Each structure stands twice: as structure tokens, then as C-alpha cells.
Amino acid sequence: MRHAxxxxxxxxxxxxxxxSQRDTDSLWRAIAEQIKQVVPWDRAGITLYRPDTDxxxxxxxxxxxxxxxxxxxxVIPRAGTxxxxxxxxxxxxxxxxxxxxxxxIEDDFYLKERLGRMINLxxxxxxxxxxxxxxxxxxxxxxxxDDMEFLRQVATQIAxxxxxxxxxxxxxxLRRRLAQENEYLVEEIKLTHNFGTMVGESPAxxxxxxxxxAVGPTTATVLITGETGTGKELLARxxxxxSPRRNKPFIRVNxxxxxxxxxxxxxxxxxxxxxxxxxxxxxxxxxxxDGGTLFLDEIGEMPLEAQVKLLRVLxxxxxxxxxxxxxxxxxxxxxxxxxxxxxxxIGEGRFRSDLYYRLRVFPLALPSLRExxxxxPRLARHFLEQYRVxxxxxxLELSDNTIERLLRYSWPGNVRxxxxxxxxxxxLAGSAVIEIDDQFLASSTSMGQAVPALNLxxxxxxxxxxxxxxxxxxxxxxYGAATQLGLNPSTLRSRMKKLEISRPAxxxxxxSSHPFSHR
Numbered sequence: 001m002r003h004a005x006x007x008x009x010x011x012x013x014x015x016x017x018x019x020s021q022r023d024t025d026s027l028w029r030a031i032a033e034q035i036k037q038v039v040p041w042d043r044a045g046i047t048l049y050r051p052d053t054d055x056x057x058x059x060x061x062x063x064x065x066x067x068x069x070x071x072x073x074x075v076i077p078r079a080g081t082x083x084x085x086x087x088x089x090x091x092x093x094x095x096x097x098x099x100x101x102x103x104x105i106e107d108d109f110y111l112k113e114r115l116g117r118m119i120n121l122x123x124x125x126x127x128x129x130x131x132x133x134x135x136x137x138x139x140x141x142x143x144x145x146d147d148m149e150f151l152r153q154v155a156t157q158i159a160x161x162x163x164x165x166x167x168x169x170x171x172x173x174l175r176r177r178l179a180q181e182n183e184y185l186v187e188e189i190k191l192t193h194n195f196g197t198m199v200g201e202s203p204a205x206x207x208x209x210x211x212x213x214a215v216g217p218t219t220a221t222v223l224i225t226g227e228t229g230t231g232k233e234l235l236a237r238x239x240x241x242x243s244p245r246r247n248k249p250f251i252r253v254n255x256x257x258x259x260x261x262x263x264x265x266x267x268x269x270x271x272x273x274x275x276x277x278x279x280x281x282x283x284x285x286x287x288x289x290d291g292g293t294l295f296l297d298e299i300g301e302m303p304l305e306a307q308v309k310l311l312r313v314l315x316x317x318x319x320x321x322x323x324x325x326x327x328x329x330x331x332x333x334x335x336x337x338x339x340x341x342x343x344x345x346i347g348e349g350r351f352r353s354d355l356y357y358r359l360r361v362f363p364l365a366l367p368s369l370r371e372x373x374x375x376x377p378r379l380a381r382h383f384l385e386q387y388r389v390x391x392x393x394x395x396l397e398l399s400d401n402t403i404e405r406l407l408r409y410s411w412p413g414n415v416r417x418x419x420x421x422x423x424x425x426x427x428l429a430g431s432a433v434i435e436i437d438d439q440f441l442a443s444s445t446s447m448g449q450a451v452p453a454l455n456l457x458x459x460x461x462x463x464x465x466x467x468x469x470x471x472x473x474x475x476x477x478x479y480g481a482a483t484q485l486g487l488n489p490s491t492l493r494s495r496m497k498k499l500e501i502s503r504p505a506x507x508x509x510x511x512s513s514h515p516f517s518h519r
Contacts, residue, residue, distance in 0.1 A: 027060075027158075027165055039147050042138045043115060045070075046123070046158070047083050048131035056083045056131060065138075069109040081105045082120045083132040090129055092121040092152065097140040116140030121151055123159035130159050198231055198238070199382045200375030204367035208235075215362045216242025221314070223299075223359045224337040226366030228491045229416030232337040233297060235366060239335055240293040248292030253285050256301035256490050263306040265322050268313070274323025286319045286330045293333045299359065300340035300351060301490070311355045334359065339491060369411040369418065376406050379415060383422040384434070391426055398425075402436040412460045412495070413485045420484075461499040464492070473503045 043063040047056040054077065061072045070076070078084035082104040086093050095101050095118050098111045110118050115136040123130040133155040198209065215222055216239045224232045233252065240250045258266050265274075269284030285294060296302070302310070313319050314334065318327035336359045345351035369376065380398055388396050398406075411417055425434045464485065471481045475489050482489040496502070 027161055039135065039151060040137060040139070041135050043110075043113065043134075043136035045072075045134045046131060046162075047076075047134065048123075048162070049078070049087055049129070050075075054078050056081070056087075059131070063113075065113050065115075067113055069112050070106060076106055082107070082118070083134070086120045086122045086132050087129050090122050090124060092119065092148070094119050094143060094148075096142045099140065110136055114138060117143070119143060119148075119151065121155040123155055123162065125159040125163040128163075130162055133158060198234060199379050200372055201378070202367070202372035202375045204372045205375060208364055208366055211362075211364055212239055213242065215239065215364075217244065218362075219243075219333055221333070221359055221361040222335045222364060223362070224335065224364045224366060225342075226337075226339060227368045227412075227414055228339045228487050229414035230366040230368060231415055232339075232366060233295065235364065236293075236295045236297075236335040236337060240295075240333075243293065243333065245292045245333060249289050250293050250295065251285050251289035252295045252297060254297045256298040256488070263303055264309060267306065268309065268319040268321055269324075269328075270322035271324045274321070281321075284319060284321065286313060286332055287328060289332045290330050291332075293335055296334060296336040298338060298340075298488075298490075299336040300338040300342055300345055304350070304352065307352045307355050311352065311358060314355075314358050340494075369414045373407055376411075376418070377403050379418055380406055380422055383419050384426065387423045387426040393426060393429065395432065396426065396429055397433055399433050399435050402434060405436060410460050410463065412463060413487050417485060417487075460495075461501060464495065464499065465501055468496075468501070468503075 042065055043061070045061040046059045048059045049056055053075070055075050056078065058070060058072050058074045058076075061068070061070070076083065078087065082093055082095075083106070085104065095103060095107060098107055098115055098118060102108055102111060107118065113136075115138060117137050117140050119135040121133045121135075123133055133151070135151060198205065200206075212235055222236075222239060224235055226232055236252075237250060240246060253267065255263070265282070265284065267284050267286060269282055269287055272279065272281050296310075309320070313330070316327075317331065318329050320327055342351050342356050346353045346356060369379075380403070384396055384398060388394075406418070413420075421436065425436055464481070467484050468475075468481045471479060471484060474480045475482050475492055477483070480489070482492045485492060487495070
């Protein structure tokens with residue numbers, strides 16, 4: 001009775017010790033002495049199964065023997081070993097006299113250590129076997145049944161403790177990895193979403209950035225204008241980062257990309273059952289941006305019906321969900337952007353004048369790349385280094401001829417087009433010096449002279465037409481002209497209409513079988 005009581009108390013102590021461990025190294029050291037207090041042993045070890053090598057590693061070994069053959073970190077195979085047998089059968093195995101009975105591979109090593117008896121027990125966590133608990137003693141003979149039951153219970157506790165510690169260590173590794181990734185992403189956001197990547201020292205750009213730095217810390221509504229590809233979203237994010245709302249959400253809405261019938265639902269949210277398919281309540285972008293900044297990109301493309309509700313939200317600070325019966329208060333700063341001429345849209349009845357003046361509290365105009373040619377070499381080299389590192393390429397540079405060609409080009413797609421061009425150049429670089437040729441960039445003049453300002457529109461028309469011809473007049477998709485030019489498809493269509501570019505009437509008949517012939 002006293003022996004059983006000692007076993008019970010020792011098991012409680014072992015359980016308490018196991019539950020306090022957070023790493024496998026301390027786990028075995030913590031329980032070894034507890035076992036020895038009840039079951040005399042001269043060698044105790046834990047092996048864990050390694051499925052990648054189909055073998056077992058001695059993860060921990062405690063011994064009082066003068067000679068140790070199977071030491072910690074020793075690896076033995078599953079086939080032909082006692083630990084392998086126990087692992088496969090989920091049962092303990094006892095060799096009571098190693099001098100007379102050596103059944104498995106490791107028994108000869110145990111005999112060299114002068115052991116008389118070896119007991120191997122499975123470490124079972126539910127139906128899963130993690131490895132084995134191995135107890136050896138110099139004394140031979142059959143073990144006491146009560147001691148075996150105690151060791152079986154201890155093995156079960158060890159198995160669950162190992163599974164728990166391994167899970168804890170995996171979670172800790174993931175936590176540290178996520179912390180590192182989060183730190184990296186924060187730095188990446190800082191590098192890609194602030195003034196730092198709005199590379200350039202031209203007076204036109206510096207004027208705009210100075211104004212943005214002034215308005216950023218305020219709550220004023222900002223309207224950013226500029227051609228496609230000039231960096232309007234980048235500037236909007238920078239304004240958000242300069243504001244007291246920097247730790248709150250920055251929510252972007254592309255007003256041109258939302259289907260006509262879903263604009264109100266996307267912006268203001270909807271209640272369950274508000275329309276077919278509305279199976280649950282959904283907050284709109286205004287609610288998601290509460291406390292932060294809502295960036296309304298391509299605001300000129302917003303339908304008139306939604307403009308009316310947007311104006312009310314800006315004036316009252318409340319949104320009405322589609323199908324809702326009560327208003328929801330929101331605290332949102334608005335930064336809007338457009339590449340369209342809103343005054344012309346007002347004259348044509350496509351944009352509300354009251355909304356225009358409500359948005360235009362603080363206007364910011366981003367200059368096109370044509371208006372700041374002195375920034376082109378700096379931007380090109382910036383993107384060159386950026387993509388060189390990203391694509392793990394050796395040091396690269398742009399040839400003098402390429403720089404001159406970049407300076408002569410009209411850049412209808414602005415900075416985005418330049419960025420795409422440099423990325424393609426890095427991908428196809430066959431030497432340390434990149435040469436941008438007519439395959440990627442149409443020469444602005446046949447003689448290579450500077451471009452007169454009056455000819456820019458005609459050059460833009462020529463370039464867009466050339467790209468459309470190369471893409472077989474396909475506008476959408478990764479191989480379409482819009483992607484090649486760094487433009488939104490809707491912007492390219494608008495530009496084609498403005499420049500009076502149209503697909504030849506006989507194109508469909510000539511190219512009906514070409515995979516890129518469909519728009």
C-alpha cells in the first residue's frame with residue numbers, strides 16, 4: 001500500500017512538473033529524478049520518431065553508468081530495433097536479462113553499457129505514438145507489475161507533455177516569424193507608401209509634396225488630380241500616414257470598378273434581406289473606415305445617384321445602409337482622386353457641382369512625368385535597383401542611350417509606365433548594362449531629337465496605336481494594351497476616344513483566329 005501511495009504521489013509530482021515546462025530540453029531533466037525516486041534505474045532516455053528518415057533520435061539521456069554507448073543525439077533505425085517494435089505495436093517491451101536475451105539491434109549496445117534489463121514503453125498521445133520511454137537497470141529480472149503500471153502512466157504523461165511543448169514551440173516559432181514578417185511589412189509599407197518612393201526633386205513635384213505635408217496633419221478633405229500613373233494613391237496614403245488617423249484604417253474604393261447596381265451597397269452597406277443575395281448584414285466602406293481615411297479613387301466615375309448620398313454623408317456624418325431604417329454615424333476623412341476633368345463632367349451633367357466643391361476643400365495636383373523630366377533618370381534608377389533586388393539580379397545599370405531615350409519619350413502612362421518598363425528590362429537583362437530598345441519603348445522621333453511640346457499629343461496617339469497593334473487590339477488582360485501601357489482599361493478607352501483611335505474595320509476578319517484578337 002505504501003509503494004502504491006508513493007507511486008501515486010510521484011505521478012502527481014511528475015504531472016505538475018510536466019505542466020510547467022515550455023521546452024523539451026528542460027522537460028526530461030525535470031522528470032528524470034521523479035522517476036528515479038520510485039523506480040530504480042541506471043539509464044533513462046527518450047527517443048522521438050523522425051518520419052523524414054524513418055528513424056529514432058535519442059532526444060534525452062540520463063545515466064549513472066561509467067560507459068555510455070548510445071548517447072544523446074544518437075540515431076537508430078525503426079526496423080529491427082526495440083523502439084521500432086514498441087512504436088509499431090503501441091505496447092511496452094521488456095528484456096529482463098540482456099546477458100541471455102538480446103532481441104533487438106540496440107541490445108548489444110546496452111550490454112556493453114553493462115545493463116542487465118531494458119524496458120521500452122510507447123509515448124502515446126491518444127492514438128499517436130511520438131516515440132519511446134526507455135528505462136534500463138544494471139539489475140536483471142522481471143520488473144514489479146506496480147512499477148510497470150506506474151511507468152506506463154508516466155509515459156502517457158510524458159507523451160502529452162511533449163506534444164504540448166512541441167505545439168507551444170511551433171506556435172512560438174510562428175509567432176516570431178509573424179512578428180518578423182509584420183516588422184518587414186511595416187517597413188515595406190513605409191518604403192512604398194510614403195513620400196520616400198515619390199522620387200524626384202523637380203520643382204513641380206516638390207510643390208505638391210510640400211502642400212501635402214501641410215494638409216496631412218489636418219482633417220481637411222483633399223481632392224487629388226492628375227493623369228493615370230502619377231501616384232495619386234501613393235500620395236493619398238502618405239497624407240493618411242501624416243495624419244492623427246495613421247493607426248486607423250485606410251480604405252480604398254475604386255469608384256470605376258464597382259458595378260453600377262452595387263455602388264450604394266459597397267459604400268454604405270446593406271441590411272440582411274435588402275436585396276436578392278443579401279443573406280446577412282454587411283457594413284459598407286464608410287463604416288470600415290470609421291476613425292480613419294476613405295480614399296475614393298476615380299471619383300469622377302461615380303454614378304449620379306450615389307453622388308447624392310455621398311454628399312449627404314459628407315454633410316451629416318451618417319450613412320444609411322441599403323434596406324436600413326436608421327442612420328449609422330461615421331467619422332471618416334475623405335481623400336478623393338481623379339484623372340478626369342470634373343469641371344467638364346459638371347458641364348455635361350455627369351458630376352454634381354455641389355459635391356465637387358465639397359470635395360475640393362484642399363486640391364492637390366500631381367504633375368505628369370512630362371512636366372518633370374529632370375526626375376526621369378532618378379526614378380528609372382530607383383526602379384532599377386528595386387527590381388534588381390526583388391529579382392535577385394547582380395548590379396545593373398542603364399545605358400546612356402537608354403537614359404536619353406527615356407528623356408525623349410512622352411510617357412502617357414507616367415510613373416507607372418516607367419516602372420513597368422524598367423521591370424521588363426530587368427527581367428530580360430542579358431548583361432550588366434540594360435538597353436531599352438524599340439521593342440519596349442517607341443522612339444519619340446526618328447532622328448532622336450527632343451520632342452516639341454506641341455507634338456506630344458500626336459506622339460501619344462502614335463505610341464498607343466503601336467501598342468494596340470502589337471497586342472492585336474486587345475485592351476484587357478495581362479497581355480492587353482492597358483497592361484502594357486500601365487493604364488486602367490477604362491482610362492485607355494477614354495484616351496482612345498479623346499485621340500480618335502479606333503480599331504480598323506477589317507481587323508476582325510483578318511485576325512479572327514488570333515488568340516489576342518478579342519477585346
